[in-house]
Amino acid sequence: MKNIKHQKNVLFGKNVGKLEKLDTKLNKKKILFVSPYSGKFAALSQFHAPPLGVMRVASYLNKKGHEAEYFDPNLHACNQKGPDLEQILKDTEWDIVGFSLLDETLLEDIKNIYLAKKIRPNALLVAGGVEAQFNYQQILDKTPCKIVILGEGEIPMLMIANDHNYNDIPGIVVKNPAKALSQELFNEATDSIPWETINYEDYWAVYKEMYGDEWNKEIEDSVNTIRVFSRNRCPIGCKYCSSTFQLTLATEGKVPVISQTEESLIHVIKRIKNAHKNVKMIYLTDDDFIINKRSVIRFCKLVVENKLNDLKFMAFSRITDLNEEVISWLKKANFVKLNIGVESFSERVLKEVGKRCPVEEIDPVLKLLKKYNIRPFMNIILTTPETKIEDVELTVDRTLEYIKDPFYMAGIIIGIQPLKGTIFYEEYTNFKSYITDIEGSSFKIRRDDYIWATDPKVKKLQKIYLETQADFIKNYIQENNIKHPNQAVLAPAHLILVKQIIEEIKNDTINLVTSSDQKSAEGEGRNFANSPLYNAYIDGQNITKKRSQNTARKFKGIKITTA
Numbered sequence: 001m002k003n004i005k006h007q008k009n010v011l012f013g014k015n016v017g018k019l020e021k022l023d024t025k026l027n028k029k030k031i032l033f034v035s036p037y038s039g040k041f042a043a044l045s046q047f048h049a050p051p052l053g054v055m056r057v058a059s060y061l062n063k064k065g066h067e068a069e070y071f072d073p074n075l076h077a078c079n080q081k082g083p084d085l086e087q088i089l090k091d092t093e094w095d096i097v098g099f100s101l102l103d104e105t106l107l108e109d110i111k112n113i114y115l116a117k118k119i120r121p122n123a124l125l126v127a128g129g130v131e132a133q134f135n136y137q138q139i140l141d142k143t144p145c146k147i148v149i150l151g152e153g154e155i156p157m158l159m160i161a162n163d164h165n166y167n168d169i170p171g172i173v174v175k176n177p178a179k180a181l182s183q184e185l186f187n188e189a190t191d192s193i194p195w196e197t198i199n200y201e202d203y204w205a206v207y208k209e210m211y212g213d214e215w216n217k218e219i220e221d222s223v224n225t226i227r228v229f230s231r232n233r234c235p236i237g238c239k240y241c242s243s244t245f246q247l248t249l250a251t252e253g254k255v256p257v258i259s260q261t262e263e264s265l266i267h268v269i270k271r272i273k274n275a276h277k278n279v280k281m282i283y284l285t286d287d288d289f290i291i292n293k294r295s296v297i298r299f300c301k302l303v304v305e306n307k308l309n310d311l312k313f314m315a316f317s318r319i320t321d322l323n324e325e326v327i328s329w330l331k332k333a334n335f336v337k338l339n340i341g342v343e344s345f346s347e348r349v350l351k352e353v354g355k356r357c358p359v360e361e362i363d364p365v366l367k368l369l370k371k372y373n374i375r376p377f378m379n380i381i382l383t384t385p386e387t388k389i390e391d392v393e394l395t396v397d398r399t400l401e402y403i404k405d406p407f408y409m410a411g412i413i414i415g416i417q418p419l420k421g422t423i424f425y426e427e428y429t430n431f432k433s434y435i436t437d438i439e440g441s442s443f444k445i446r447r448d449d450y451i452w453a454t455d456p457k458v459k460k461l462q463k464i465y466l467e468t469q470a471d472f473i474k475n476y477i478q479e480n481n482i483k484h485p486n487q488a489v490l491a492p493a494h495l496i497l498v499k500q501i502i503e504e505i506k507n508d509t510i511n512l513v514t515s516s517d518q519k520s521a522e523g524e525g526r527n528f529a530n531s532p533l534y535n536a537y538i539d540g541q542n543i544t545k546k547r548s549q550n551t552a553r554k555f556k557g558i559k560i561t562t563a
Ligand code: SF4
Pocket: 234, 235, 236, 237, 238, 241, 242, 243, 244, 287, 288, 318, 341
């Protein structure tokens, strides 16, 4: 403890004995503060000095009766005097260890935080300083620190040391891990939804008006749908999806996949059917309803036994869930559609995104679904961070091949949106992003639209597509007199546009600009109020409304299908 005692004596000098005494009702805490660690760099590049920030907080806590010390790892790196941080952590049973973080020293500081967790697993770890304040979510999510201090540390650190309730302490952010619902609670919570009084009919009426004279039974079956969910999460862990990670990161532990029991699900469906006479379809919107084949077969049997198969059903599924036995049971229970994350017809891309689905399993399942007349809606992602132009072309061609048969439906997205909580968000930095104002505040916010592909040709494709998509889609909606421009209806347009761009890139008829600083419009390709694509939908639809009915719509040989 030589080094740390030396530092403490310098700080407190002869005044140590005159400090105010701690309120005797409170526990005196042993508190260690560690300043940012830049090794010898600070000493070499500047004029090295004692870390006044942590010294001030430590001295204030000592004055209030706690035993606070500080350690400057930079001084130790230079003079090697006294014990290092590891030894200091071992020598004293610290109640609290506080770290001051800077942007430039963040990685080294985080190493020190993990070292403290390893040696003093029961100590409360706290982070403060500029970097901790402005980056508190990462600090709380990715380090064992439980609290981040906002602004000056004296008041919150003293109140933490004095065991105040966290709710009463100003200037702290506390990570309080979530508790996942048990099976019993999951059933109870789902059952407590007031299914009988939800105003589904108001939602359906919007579409009846939208379709006007095109409204028919097929459309009514799609629209008069009630969504039910029965599972808490999906365990597969695809790299672009946050479903697997939301609960596990929130709870900081392993969360089992919890499912509503089949009986409880049947009970909910009966309530819905009794209360909403015009419901036509039940949509099981779990990320992967079919994941447990035995459970799904039991559910289908109960649907048949309870004569609920006068309703139609649809659900999310993975290709790998579906074999002939499962599909035949789905048919008996009157499943008519499955929403399937096919994503790509390229093995390379499926591996890249962690889909855990061999490409050769896709076609047999899609054909089996046709045999049983259960329509698949294929979710397709055209570009990923490492996609090559051949992968895109293969997926475009195969999807077009399928949707030429109106039995098959597809929903197309051009690329991966870097959603927080996904592996791709953590692994890539090259995002198509923009900064926008938050209306009604003085703040700005950064929005990340897509991950640019690393391959220059694919990046060019993404860019041209995003620039041209809004006009192309608007014209498509107008020319085809589309009342409800949903994903399935617009799929041919997206695919044909991408196909055209690929041809141009392959024939070298456009200039390949590979720099990443090309200017892009804000929110291109995203669908939120006033985004370029949103405005294309609205403009296209407004013109469509004024036109007469056109029931035999076709686009470049593809019949436009209804979702
Ligand atoms: S994309 Fe589908 S299969 Fe993959 S993790 Fe998300 S929900 Fe699960």
